[in-house]
Every structure is written in structure tokens, then in C-alpha cells.
Amino acid sequence: MKKLLHRLVGSRKDRGKEGEELACHYLRRRGFAIEARNYRCRYGEVDIVARRGKTLVFVEVKSRGRTDYGFPQEAVDGRKQKRLRLVAQHFIQQQLRLSGDDCFFRFDVIAVIFRGEGEVQIDHIENAF
Numbered sequence: 001m002k003k004l005l006h007r008l009v010g011s012r013k014d015r016g017k018e019g020e021e022l023a024c025h026y027l028r029r030r031g032f033a034i035e036a037r038n039y040r041c042r043y044g045e046v047d048i049v050a051r052r053g054k055t056l057v058f059v060e061v062k063s064r065g066r067t068d069y070g071f072p073q074e075a076v077d078g079r080k081q082k083r084l085r086l087v088a089q090h091f092i093q094q095q096l097r098l099s100g101d102d103c104f105f106r107f108d109v110i111a112v113i114f115r116g117e118g119e120v121q122i123d124h125i126e127n128a129f
Contacts, residue, residue, distance in 0.1 A: 019063025019112035020047055026110065026122055032057065036091070043086035048110075055104045056096070058088045060128075063112040072111035073125055081107070081129045 024034055032050040039046050048059040060080070062072030076084075084107060096103070109128040113121040 015063045015065060015114060016061075018114075019110075020061045022112055022120060022122060023048060023059065023061045023110040026124065027059070036095070039087065039091055041087055041090040041094075043090055044083040046084055046087045046091070049091060054102070055106060056092075057106055057108050058084060058091070059108045059110055060084060061110045061112065063114065065114050067113060072113065073109045073123065073128070076109050076128065 020037070024037070027034065027048065027050050030052075032052045034048060035051050035056070036049040037047070039049055046058050047061040048057075050057045050059060060076050062075050064072045088105065088107070092105070106127050107129050109125045111121075111123040111125070113123075115121060
């Protein structure tokens with residue numbers, strides 16, 4: 001984890017990529033297999049598709065350097081949730097070809113806050129919506 005923190009750069013885009021790296025590392029440590037990253041289709045993008053057992057998890061990662069204007073997870077509003085559902089449906093239809101009995105699905109949010117001095121806070125909200 002420390003190697004990841006040393007690469008931190010101040011830009012929002014870099015912080016977002018770093019947050020996704022940390023989220024993948026976090027999920028792997030908790031027994032998830034990463035099925036896809038930055039899966040894109042005409043409906044949008046999902047940051048991480050992970051699997052643990054029979055559960056497929058679509059993960060939206062939000063990263064912030066500060067919380068002055070709210071917490072990262074607050075950015076996953078109704079509009080974003082709708083898009084994520086469409087992307088997930090597309091992923092399931094195109095990639096898995098599974099029936100509903102084969103697998104369970106859920107949507108999680110991982111909020112990453114870079115607190116400075118190498119301190120990072122990760123909040124994993126399971127079944128976020």
C-alpha cells in the first residue's frame with residue numbers, strides 16, 4: 001500500500017486512478033477477484049467489477065483529497081446509479097450469459113479520502129443502492 005501512496009500526484013485524475021488502485025488492493029485483500037476494471041459501454045462506465053463466491057459486485061470508486069464539499073460517496077447520486085445499473089445489465093448480458101439463478105449481483109461504493117501525510121481513509125459501502 002505504501003508504494004501506491006508514494007506515486008500520488010495532486011491532480012484530480014491522478015487521485016481518481018490512485019483511488020481505484022487502492023480499491024482493487026482493498027478488495028483483493030478481502031477475497032474478491034477482480035473481473036474487470038473500467039468496463040465501458042454505450043451507457044457509461046463502471047470502475048470495478050469484482051466477484052466473491054457467487055456474488056458479482058459492481059463497484060463505483062470515488063476519491064477526494066478533502067471533504068470540505070462533501071464526502072466522496074455523496075457523488076453517487078440517482079442519475080449515476082441509473083447509469084451504473086444500465087452498465088451492469090450490459091456487462092451481464094455481454095460478458096456473463098448467466099441466468100439469475102447462477103449469480104447474485106450488488107452495487108457497492110468505495111470512498112477513498114486522501115488525508116495527507118500518506119494517510120488514506122477507505123470506506124466500503126456494500127449494497128449502496
